[in-house]
Amino acid sequence: MRNLGMLSAWIGLVLATSALAAEMSEERKRLIGQIQAEVLATAGELGFARLSPAVEAALLKVERHAFVPAPRRDLAYLNSPLPIGSGQTISQPYIVAIMSQLLGVGPGDKVFELGTGSGYQAAILAAMGVEVYTVEIVPELAEQASKTLASLGYDRVHVRSGDGWQGWPEAAPFDGIIVTAAAPRIPQPLVDQLAADGRLVIPMGAPDRIQQLALFSKDEHGALVRENLLPVRFVPVTGAMGQ
Template sequence: MRRLLGGALVLLVAAGTARAGDPYARARARMIRAVEADVAATRARIGRDRLAPAVMEALARVPRHEFVPPEWKDRAYENRPLPIGYGQTISQPYIVALMTDLAGVGPGDRVLEVGTGSGYQAAVLAALGCRVFTVEIIPALAEAARRRLRRLGYDRVRVRLGDGYYGWPEHAPFDAILVTAAADHVPPPLVRQLRPGGRMVIPVGGAFRVQTLTVVEKAADGRVSSREVLPVRFVPLTGGGRL
């Protein structure tokens, strides 16, 4: 029953923010409907008719307008990536929701994110109740995201300045790893930091080309498998581990 009511629950969240005087409530509701339409259009590729209601509820709660530059606030809830400076982007809401759903995370899970950007994906994960460890290689973005997440009350997110290719071994193993930049291979350090039974969601492919969103799974016995999900386009993963 909860799965069938997922869309209605999201609309109730939007309606609640509207009653509270949120000027972005209508735009946020349109964004949710656009994400649901993209899910329906790609269901044959992604292997599901809808995303988990908890994921959609988290997407509906996170104020995306807080994670974009001021000049883009009026377009913050469009279902598209937007520039955030330094050659980086905030991901399309559909892709954020899909990657979160594919990771299969929930309350209490430890999640590593590679590529903090503005902090939007980390906020969605935190809204699900995850403990988030996120790594950003660009100093200005890392510091801005740290301040933004703290100001907005996302206390379950820790931000680190560093090369995400090598993960965050001090806090491993992780129940899930989300990589929000494209790599031409799956980084071995991240595979090692994935808990048995965990999943990594990562775009794999060449820089500035169409890549493939890939789910990497580590079985209980440590064996690793992967499956391709969807063509995507991400900015490239940078740092010392880049081939």
């Protein structure tokens, strides 16, 4: 009887886990629909009217709730930023989606990320087949993101604690660079580490004002061509870059 009781409990746990996974999958599908609607509404500024199949597939695969602190996990599939501690946030899914698409990267490419945060943006890129090198200045966040990413099997993401101002020179050049906090300027090391024809996506502006999401493309002569896309609000970058 005891074995039957244990078996029944195990079956109940499996069924409950499966039901929760199915519910979360439906939540992600609803979220993708909301993001698609917002992309369409901002198509004139973005230059595209739909998410690419690769970005959409990544959003469906990556479990955003795993990157949200437990007390706010029920809010994980709202299309909004959420606090993750240490004055930082997990970005709005719409912003994560469009920044991922603007990078123009795919399987086999390398991306440097300044500002790991929760690790969600890195997971989206890894789900697209990208090798991600990401630096987080808050040690506690870097440690937590590394653990979360490892537990979910994202072995294409390399996490380092430190100031992302210097990039990750030993892994350069990068096909794309993404900065997930507002900065007044682009640090020269990141410019140097961006490959020819690479793209850099960064919110630019003062922390107490509306910033501009900017896309920089590197031409064959090494010069950056800037395109301002959307008004955004990001937490400010810290460390040397923010000084």
